[in-house]
Amino acid sequence: MDIEDIKNKISSGGLKFTHQRMVIYEAVSQTHSHPTAEWVYEQVKENNPSISLGTVYKTLDTFVNAKIIQKFIDTNGVMRFDAVLEAHSHLYDKETNEIRDYHNHQLETLIKEFFEKNKIKDFEVEDIEVVLKGHNKQKIN
Known part of the structure; x- marks a missing residue:
């Protein structure tokens, strides 16, 4: 998924496209492991040192509310995120x-x-x- 695809995905959810939203969505969408917010944070913080874990949590919740990603709780009670929206x-x-x-x-x-x-x-x-x-x-x- 390139930057333009990510921009369209974020905009289609009625959200403003920002760099932070882009890197967070990119981290979720490029893995098939259903990451936690902490995992996403670890992936984006090296190249984005000003981003906080709180920002990652808020952004992921914003994406869920905009129906850009979905969240679920795994069998260990851990909140995970998934960029695949179609039935699976x-x-x-x-x-x-x-x-x-x-x-x-x-x-x-x-x-x-x-x-x-x-x-x-x-x-x-x-x-x-x-x-x-x-x-x-x-x-x-």
Whole structure:
């Protein structure tokens, strides 16, 4: 994703494009590991020493409210961020705590259709998150 793409993404959320917003969005969007705010801060602070952890937190919350990124709490209660907005599932490695995206259109369609046909009384489903827990069978040495 180049600077113009990032600028368009931030602007599409109704936000003013700033350098700080650019580097924070870039850090989130260029990793597939679903980073924490602290991780994002560590990535951007070396080249942006005036940025604070508080700014990173506020900016990430602003992005979530503008629907530019999404946030979720992992199984350890840690807040994580994801730049992928379309429906997808997550693979959670219980040994390493790594979270990866898992895209399977057939699975997403099946779940969506199930809940369209099987409404839950007095409850409106807005979003469905599937987390598959296990471990990576291929160990990297």
